Amino acid sequence: MWLAASLLLLLAIVPEKVESVGFAPELYCGLENCYDVLEINREEFDKSKLAKIYRSLAKKHHPDRFKEQDKKLEAETRFRVIATAYETLKDEEARTSYDYYLDHPEERFYNYYQYYRLRVAPKVDVRLVIVGTILLISLFQFLSAKHKFAEAIEYATTVGKYRNMAMNMGIERGLLEIDNKGKLKKVKGRDNDAVIKEIIIENLDVTGGYKKESIYDTFAWHCIIFPVTSVKYLHWLGIWYWRFTIKREEYDEEAKLHLIRKFMGISQGEFERLSDFEIDTLLERKCWLKENFVIWKAEKEAEEQEKLAQSGKYKRYKRYMKNVGTISFVDED
Template identity: 30%
Template sequence: MAPISSLGLPVSASHRFVLAVSWLILFSLLSQIACGIYCDEDDCYDLLGISQNANASEIKKAYYKLSLKYHPDKNPDPESRKLFVKIANAYEILKDEATREQYDYAIAHPEEVFYNAARYYHAYYGHKTDPRIVLLGVLLVVSALQYLNRHSRYTQAINMVKKTPAYKNRLRALELERNGLASNKKKGNKQMDKKVEEELSNELELQIQGTEKPSIWSLFAMQFILLPYALGKMLLWRFCWFWRYQINKAPLTWDDACYLTQACLKIPHDAWQNIDKSAKQNLVMKRLWEKVNMENYQAEMKRESKRRR
């Protein structure tokens, strides 16, 4: 094949010529795609035999005229039936102001393929879909992804823990406790059977901070369904709290004092559960929910931190 420069044009001019031809081809293809979502490969205006400037009355007259000619009841020809379907589709697009404006925009801006397609599908299918079904579908998809992600993280964490000596020691201790072999060192040092190890592993409840076992109750979909219940429960709890401690001036219960201490120190619930009982009692006795006590506690922690340095 001869190089472009052999056509007698300068190289730079040849490049511009090829680029212009390429853009024309691309523009033509994009135009066909943009308009194809409306009337396939045909032009909606040409199907009705009208110009793009035709008004609503002219569009209606053109459609009725063609209907008398190509309607299946008037014309038994199979090709006429196919043509009538196209004419009816073109009329549905052009008779509505919104869809006609979208079609005209697609003709004028064929390069915006994705934008034109989105407007088309939104106009034709958006109003036919119940928003509640869409919301439910989104929640289910997000919840499924959430569950798979948590399950994957939990499985990886469990597999890593099972390789640690501490886990193997717990497993061995559980076997000795269950079989009453605590005094038999020879059997205790024997390699554990895989089947027995799997059974004992199922009995151990591993609590790994940050990678808890996935539960359906923590999924977005379930939380959304239970949202009214959770809001009602929270409002009732706040009312009872206000009535008990603001109106009746009752002394704090241990659980409520723990809650206030945990909230003041911003300690997660799981981390608070793992704190030693005596340490919890020491923190609760400081009454950190009172501003002065909290300030004294923070100052004490700063001094302790400096001493350790």
């Protein structure tokens, strides 16, 4: 008799609790089903109608509709649950995780992970973050190059050789005038120093780390042209392999210079700044062959060591050239 009564009591309680099995108070809509909160049949879910349903319920349970404090507090609680249900079901990924939560309540730890992963994960499109980062890096590169070039110009204006060359060019163009004493005339409305500076900027050839700023030297530009650059490189590599590996043709001058630059470990821009005498020497010594280049490099290093030992000034000059590059007038001999 006692056992039968216990079974009847258990059967009376279980149906009321079945829907709450697996629900956690701190996840999604708490102990309620988010579909039931919005009065939606899960099997007939229609996202296009979700916003209309939400607005209707939100309006009905909005706290501002109630004046009594206890009803207002109750409405606030209900309003938050409705908003949570809407936020959960309107997002495709969140709704998929919630459906899994409903269908697999026993996987408690996984459901917790999915819930907090979606809450903590950034909502910003990763692609926008990447593009923004590239643009910021490129802007910094451009502004830094602009600042360094300005420093190079300021330095050049203090060097007598460049200043005198700019003054002579300004006089030839009629932009500057000299008096009987050979000094620049001061003319109202004209800044002689500004004219000289403009001529220096126009004619100065600055290379290395202090060259003039350009968008073509930025990270963003290299990212844009990367597909084209890659295709060109693969095309060049294929031709090189066909000509000099399969057909075993003799290296032409362009190929020889490429191998020399590769052995030197410098960029194309740096290689192009070598004098004709240096390039001719490298070709005469057949430095496109590894063994010849090693010998030439050893001799060059020994020569450099001797110069460094003889002159501390030369050492400072080489360090400056490595970091800055060169500064010269375009037409300077």
